Amino acid sequence: MLAGAVYAIFAATDPNYRTQGSIFAILEGFAFVALLGLGLSVTIIAGELDLSVGSTAAVAGIVAVYASGLGLLPSILIATCGAAVFGLLQGTAIARLQISSLVFTLGTLIGLRGLAFVIAHDATVSVSFANLAFSDTLVRRYWIFSPFSLTTLAAFLIVGTFLGYARYGREVYAIGGARNEARAAGVSVARPIVIAFTISATTAGLAGSLAALKSGAATPDAFGSSLLDAATVALVGGISLYGGRGSVYRVILGALTLRFLIAGLDSRGAQYYIESLATGALLLGVIVVEFAVEQEHAWKRARGLLAIGNRG
């Protein structure tokens, strides 16, 4: 809904904005941040928060570039599987230690960033000239889509279906919305946590490796602001910070909204730091509005109960 509004505002005022080419460009930018937002939102739904998604993507990008000699698909697989293993370990540690995911992923956020610098030897890592043909494959255009954005949409379908229909997926919702009740009901708390963090790391790894291979290079300081973008995307997409609520499909809308906003600002010639201002303001705006709406609902419910009490 908000996405539609933002798009309308920009489309109406800028003729360049509406062309098919620009939609393609928007979807391209959208793919990365949407994928990251997808993973992050799974951890938010579970009542946790994975702060390390940006750093995971950076490491995955570097690994993918290093492995690019093996071919497009293998290098993506290697990087993504590596990220998945990391997510598995991280989730297991958080679940076993019963430690706050905030502090744990803060540590891995820092540590992985350091790892990125270490394995990249503090430099930009480029795909060797012979293998640059990868980029072409990844940016090939199918109408308004590309392999990158199509992969993203596929990931959404997979995760969305899993969360919506699989028992292990429903568990993620359960421990997020009402953890004590879930535990009392016999739901395993450890398993959904492990699953959630594995998903968030895997999507981050996938996004990082795709982005790096597409541009042909990876830098260790990449995706520094991606946590912010992913959080904005998730929250604009209606994932509730209180956990246990929200549909990952709406994260697509959240990502589209953000990209429309940024692309619109860009096409007006805004400086890059305006993006920071806009994203931050959007994030703040969304959480304040969500909170106000929550309060309004709570008010209404309380009044409803009071009314019932008075009647009887």
Next chain:
Amino acid sequence: MTDVPPATDSPRVGGESVVPPRNKLLLLEPRQFVPPAVVTIAVLILLVAGGFTTPGFLTADNALLIIRTTSLTGIAAIGMTFITLSGAFFSLSVEQTAIICAIVYALALSHGFGLLAALLVTAAVAVLVGAIQGGIVAAGINPIVTTLGAGAALYGLASVLSDNQLVKTGTSSASWIGQGKPLGVPTQSWAFILLWIASVVVLKKTGFGRRVMLVGANPDAAQASGISVGFVKFSAFVISAGAAGIVAVFITSQFEQASVLQFGDINIDAIAAVLVGGTALQGGEGSTTRTVLGALFIALLGNYMLLQNYGYGVRLLVTGVMVTGATSLFHVLRTRSQ
């Protein structure tokens, strides 16, 4: 107003009385010495190991460098400690708060404001920034996401204000703040020590300080005894923003310029100092003394690695491992002893 029972490290029922007799209060709860002991031992080990293996580690010049680095991170970390103790986890916007304070301060000076006026304006900006974030968190919204968004907005705002350029103060009237060395000790370190002492006094001896600890340890009990949990968290954010502002003034005065590209690692270092020092993330347990020890340790470690020629990446990696390791360790120790 009823006097609040002073908070202990863990106001648990079941076996112990919730309010210990007053004369036992500040003394011997052995558990509360564990984190500071661990960090102190770590600092000593580092000093000894570093002294033996690295020439130049134990020199006076190096000591001065370490003290200067510790002081600025330490000031920010002391402010952060208030946020953590009150149960609001941490703030991801200290870096950007410092940036915008630095820009405002430099702009004020360069436009001919007197030093006092510039300081007042900067203080006002810091308080405002802290108040807005504190207000949002006080209303009940997640502090991490709030400061994440606020930080980005502040960065953009600071860029707009400075037109993404370097802002020179254009005057040396403030350089004594940044470069002075009363009695041979840098001004930043004086400020650090004074703020440390002040924070310890506030947290242990004032009603406000005890309210901070209680709100972090047991917000429901605090709310029930009439304390405004929201106001305490709000104040913590204002304090942290103030600390960031102080750091900004020091750096800007020292180098007589400000830009949005500064303070890159201060967030991470401040949070790391708090957590490695042993203050509990959930709040209600810890102290600024622990944070000071943590800041010292982080600075020593960073200095040691620098002298050993380890690159930026390794230092980040080690910091990250430290944070994860230390907090996991303290968490396990904490939960095991219950």
